[in-house]
Amino acid sequence: MMDRLSAQIEFLKRADQLKSVERANTLLDQSRQENSAEHSWHLALWALVMAPLADANVRIDRVIRMLLLHDLVEIIVGDHPIHLKTDWKSVERAEQNAAQELFGMLPDDQSDAFLTLWQEFEADSTPDAKFAKCLDRCQPLFQVLNAPEPKPEHLTVVRDNLNGGRAAYLETALPDAFKAAYALFDGQPAPRSEFSDRLPFLAECDQLKSVYRASRLLSGDRFENSAEHSWHIMLFAWVLADCAEFYVDIGRVLRMLLLHDIVEIDAGDHPIHGHVDHAAQAAEEQAAADRLFGLLPNQQRTECLALWLEFEAAESPDAKFAKAVDRFQTPVGNLATGGGSWVDYDVTFAQIESRVGTPITRGAPQLWNWLEPQLKNYFSEKMTT
Structure with a gap:
């Protein structure tokens, strides 16, 4: 079992590199380019929020998983903006090799399943893949159109994309999205629809990409943000699902982790090893949840708030596992980077055992069994240097 777990964790550590793949799009506030990991998180959120617009035979949990995986190959081949002249056949071959x-x-079992799901998305022939592709066409458009001051060159790409480009088929595949895009492009409000009613929430959530955490990327280049962290721990939970202490509905776990840090848009990140007024933090996060999920239509507001509250309470099997994974990711990164945030906060093994070991043991004791010896080795070596 430990060999299996070690292989899974090596894959998850490699996936960290997606946070350093820059895309042509910028954040809504134009402060920097978006990266492919936070884009993948945002697309998964689009899938959850736009689920009521999907055909009855679309399985949203599969769509979310496709979108978590769809850009991983860019770790090797990079991003290829659609408006640049490109040998797409060569890109396709390179991406197939990268996926393998x-x-x-x-x-082996996960390798086959993940590759098959990625290939299904690329083929764009099943109902799940078609809806996932529609969203992958939509998000970059509205990333530009919802910006306070879109860049002229980005608007040109949007225009060309809608007029005969890759997004032109939205006119029949997702007509409300097509109409909303054209209205916003012309400087008009989007026509009222189930699609446009959800855009304010999705636009507001772009801010999570600018909330920075205490942990660093494995490259050490910068601090991680909460959007890419949310993408990464969703991948952790999916890959490590067989480590759950109890039976869990992994689809629900992924939805919890997709939403769990959205409150940080208002409340900020509070490092687990920092000095925090927990009562004040809880009040701030509850107010943030009420405001942010309040941007959604009534039924989705209720559903998302309930999932967030379940995660916070950490009493159900799904929430215990989600919490365990949320505590597990940072130590894996810190061990790979010479201590990371533990050095910044002068953390002891006893603190980690209490603040990290306890929730991991409640939801996924196998993960703590893998982690604990490495932590002891790290802190014993630290004491002798």
């Missing part, structure tokens, strides 16, 4: 290399790091 990356998913080949996983145990």
Whole structure:
């Protein structure tokens, strides 16, 4: 079992590199380019929020998983903006090879399943893949159109994309999206629809990409943000689902983790090893949840708030596992980077055992069994240097 777990974790560590793949799009506030990991998180959120617009035969949990995986190959081949002249056949071959290399790091059963799901998305022939592709066409458009001051060159790409480009088929595949895009492009409000009613929430959530955490990327280049962290721990939960202490509905776990840090848009990140007024933090986060999920239509507001509250309470099997994974990711990164945030906050093994070991043990004791010896080794070496 430990060999299987070690292989899974090596894959998850490799996936960290997606946070350093820059895309042509910028954040809504134009402060920097978006990266492919936070884009993947945002697309998964689009899938959850736009689920009521999907055909009855679309399985949203599968769509979310497709979108978590769909850009991983860019770790090897990079991003290829659609408006640049490109040999797409060569890109397709390179991406197929990259998918086999990356998913080949996983145990055989997961390697086959992940590769098959990625290929299904690429083929764009099943109902799940078609809806996922529609969203992948939509998000970059509205990333531009919802910006306070879109860049002229980005608007040109949007225009060309809608007029005969890759997004032109939205006119029949997702007509409300097509109409909303054209209205916003012309400087008009989007026509009222189930689609446009959900855009304010999705636009507001772009801000999570600018909330920075205490943990760093494995490259050490910068601090991680909460959007890409949310993407990464969703991948952790999916890959490590067989480590759950109890039976869990992994689809629900992924939805919890998709939403769990959205409150940080208002409340900020509170490092687990920092000095925090927990009562004040809880009040701030509850107010943030009420405001942010309040941007959604009534039924979705209720559903998302309930999932967030379940995660916070950490009493159900799904929430216990989600919490365990949320505590597990940072130590894996810190061990790979010489201590990371533990050095910044002068953390002791006893603190980690209490603040990290306890929730991991409640939801996924196998993960703590893998982690604990490495933590002891790290802190014993630290004491002798």
